[in-house]
Amino acid sequence: MESSVTDLRHFQHGNLPDGFRQMLIDVHADAYADQMDDPFHQRFAWFVDHWSNMAGFSCVVVYDADEPVGFAYGAPLAPGREWWRSTGYQPDNGHTSTYAVSEVMVRPGWRKKGISEHLHETLLKERTEDLAVLLVDVSHPKVQELYEAWRYVKVGEQQPFADSPVYAVMVKSLRS
Secondary structure, eight states: TTOOOOOOEETTTTOOOHHHHHHHHHHHHTTTTTGGHHHHHHHHHHHHHHHTTTTTOOEEEEEEEEEEEEEEEEEEETTTGGGEEEEEEOOOTTOOHHHHHEEEEGGGGGGGSHHHHHHHHHHHHHSSSEEEEEEEETTHHHHHHHHHHHHEEEEEEEEETTTSSSSSEEEEEOOO
């Protein structure tokens, strides 16, 4: 990661500053500028509201000076509602508490510098759940390969919304 992009800020449910929601929306609009005509991407504000209102929501934002360049966020999933359950996957150790990584996003001008991995690892570093789960658009195999390099395993596929892409469901053990 470039030395100028080192300001990591942590945010949690119930302690979000003014402007937090809009900052996430603005980073998303830049990261997906070429896809903002897609109704699914246009609903990103709904997802921000949904996730940031969940108990256990946590977010890490990285800044270059005062400019937000990327973020990662998620929240624990309720027992029995884990995304991996629809695939038939069963953790081999029986440990099932799950933290869902909802978003890992970096603006175009700061990509390919290791920032997304740093955000992801920082987000998960202090989690107490057994597993992390995330979804990857199946039409982006290079993104799936990136998560595989971060020790995620594809356990199935799902389409959570009628207008969403089909996603690979990827799981990673958070226990040593």
